[in-house]
Each structure stands twice: as C-alpha cells, then as structure tokens.
Amino acid sequence: MKAWAAVFPHANEHCCKPRAAGVTMMIDKCQGPKATADVLAMTGDYIDHWKLSFGTSALLDEDLLRDKIAAVCEHDILVYPGGTLMEFAVLKGVCRDFMRRARALGFNGVEVSDGTIYHSAAARRDAIQFALDLGLTVVAEVGKKDPRHQPSVEELADQALADFESGASWVIVEARESGKGVGVFGEDGSVHEQDVDIIATALNSHLDRLIWEAPLKNQQEYFILRFGADVSLGNIQPRDVLGLEALRAGLRFETMKPLVEKLEQHRR
Structure with a gap:
C-alpha cells in the first residue's frame, strides 16, 4: 500500500502493471547493482x-548483466538493449547471433531501429520476425539520430505503421537523450505540435502502443495535457521517473492547474 493511500486513495489512478498504455520507458546509461536495486525499490511500480x-x-561482465536483467524482470518490466547495439550487429553481419545472445542473456525484449545505419524495409521486417520467433517482444524505433538527416513526419508515420504490421508491440518516436533538434522537437526542445498531430492522426488506431521519447519536463507536460495521463513516454532518466508519475497523477503544478481551473468553472 502506498504511504498516503489512507488519505488519498485515488491519488494515482494510473492503471497497474502490466500496462497496455501509459507506459514509462526508462533509459539506463550506467546504473550499477546497488543503483539498480535503489531505482527498482523506489520506482519499479512506475x-x-x-x-x-x-x-x-x-x-558489462556477463554475470553482472545477467543479474541486472533478472532483477529488472522480477518487477514485471520489459528490458532490452539499445537499438544502437542491434544496428552495430547489422553492420557486422551478426544480427541473428545478436538476437539469440540477447535471449540467452535473459533480455525479454529487443529494439529494432535504423537511427544511424541504412536498413532496408525487407531486412527490417526480417529482423522483427526473427526476434518474434525467438520469443522476444519487439520494440521498433523510427527516426534518425543525426539532426541533418531527419525523415519527414509522414515517413516516420509510414515506418511506424509498417513496423506494427510486421509484429512490433511498441514503436518509439526518436528524440535521443537531449530531446532537441530530432523527431518532433525543435533545437530548443520545443514541441512541433503540427508534426505530433500528423503522426497521431496517421497512427490513430495504434496510439496506445506509440512511445514518444520525451526526456524534458516541458515535453512530458505537453504530451500528458495533449493525450492524457495514459500517453506512453520514453527516454526518462532514473531520477525523473517519480516526477513523471507525479505529472501523470496531477500531483505537480503543470497538471494540477487544469484540474483547479475545471473545479473553479463548476463553482461559477
């Protein structure tokens, strides 16, 4: 039971895991065993x-990685290596070996992307299918990491649709760790709302399975106010997981303010 449940029984109505929507994807750059345990203890529910x-x-050493993956899986979390490692495997011609090894190490998911490399449509489909055959959950990512070589939002939407049709359970819209100058974000991290609208319209039937990378608070606020608390967001730093959950629950100014304004309107 949460600490304040006796006073605020419905403070956070974000549905329990496993969630079919409103997922939080955390990005882990260098969490050691103790830090991993701390993150799971504090925020594993979210x-x-x-x-x-x-x-x-x-x-990482194999034993350390296996233990880390096992600890994360115990909290009903989908854990997978970054798509860049998969792209490196493609470059080396060992994509299938990479996926087999990911499964053997204990990963329950894999990310399929082409943020840095060129990956033909057929090769991308084959990679998704092979991962599915291994029993891995596929998370695809659309978009390029280089700000100079960004596909159009229409192309992003088309690729996402193709990935869903190929069997991907989730599709991530690329924004990198900075959230600036990539995907649907400007150089200053502002949201290109028209681009979001185009993608959302094209993927209307798959919105629950679309993960918007949104590392910055203003971006998280925008998506929650635009789509609701059950929007799926990614590239969340470990230190920001609880802050994001507070935004979802209306326990921060940015998302509490609209609730206050609505109550004031009812009183008039």
Whole structure:
C-alpha cells in the first residue's frame, strides 16, 4: 500500500502493471547493482520498459548483466538493449547471433531501429520476425539520430505503421537523450505540435502502443495535457521517473492547474 493511500486513495489512478498504455520507458546509461536495486525499490511500480542505452550492455561482465536483467524482470518490466547495439550487429553481419545472445542473456525484449545505419524495409521486417520467433517482444524505433538527416513526419508515420504490421508491440518516436533538434522537437526542445498531430492522426488506431521519447519536463507536460495521463513516454532518466508519475497523477503544478481551473468553472 502506498504511504498516503489512507488519505488519498485515488491519488494515482494510473492503471497497474502490466500496462497496455501509459507506459514509462526508462533509459539506463550506467546504473550499477546497488543503483539498480535503489531505482527498482523506489520506482519499479512506475517503470514498464528498461532500456540499456546505446551499446552499454556490451561493456558489462556477463554475470553482472545477467543479474541486472533478472532483477529488472522480477518487477514485471520489459528490458532490452539499445537499438544502437542491434544496428552495430547489422553492420557486422551478426544480427541473428545478436538476437539469440540477447535471449540467452535473459533480455525479454529487443529494439529494432535504423537511427544511424541504412536498413532496408525487407531486412527490417526480417529482423522483427526473427526476434518474434525467438520469443522476444519487439520494440521498433523510427527516426534518425543525426539532426541533418531527419525523415519527414509522414515517413516516420509510414515506418511506424509498417513496423506494427510486421509484429512490433511498441514503436518509439526518436528524440535521443537531449530531446532537441530530432523527431518532433525543435533545437530548443520545443514541441512541433503540427508534426505530433500528423503522426497521431496517421497512427490513430495504434496510439496506445506509440512511445514518444520525451526526456524534458516541458515535453512530458505537453504530451500528458495533449493525450492524457495514459500517453506512453520514453527516454526518462532514473531520477525523473517519480516526477513523471507525479505529472501523470496531477500531483505537480503543470497538471494540477487544469484540474483547479475545471473545479473553479463548476463553482461559477
């Protein structure tokens, strides 16, 4: 039971795990065993996806990585290596070996992306299907990491639809760790609302399974106010997980203010 449940029994009505919508994807750059345990103890109830960023998991000792993955899985969390590691495997011609090894290490998910490399549509479909055959949950990512080579939002939407049709359970809209100058964000981290509208319209029937990378608070606030508390958000730093959950629950100024204004209107 949560500490304030006796006073605020409905303070957070965000549905319990496993969640079909409103997921939080946390990005893990360098959490050691003790830090991992702390994050899980404090915020494990609010984390749905745990991404080991870029190729960092390739630099860890096997026993440490296995223990970390097992601890995360115990909290009903989908854990997967960053898509950059999968792209590195594609470059080396060992994509299938990479996926087999991911499964053997205990990962229950894998990210399929082409943020840095060129990956043909057929190869991308094959990668998704092979991962599914291994019993891995597929999280696809659309978009490029280089601000100079950004696809149009229409192309992002088309790729996302193709990935869903290929069997991906979730699709992430790329924004990197900075949330600036990539995807639907401007150089200052502001949201290009028209781009969001185009993607949301094209993916209307898949919105619950679309994860918007939104590392900055103003971006998280925008998506929650635009789509509601059950919007799925990613690239959340460990230190920001509780803050995001407070935004979802209306326990911060940015999302409490609309509730206050609504109550004031009813009183008039």
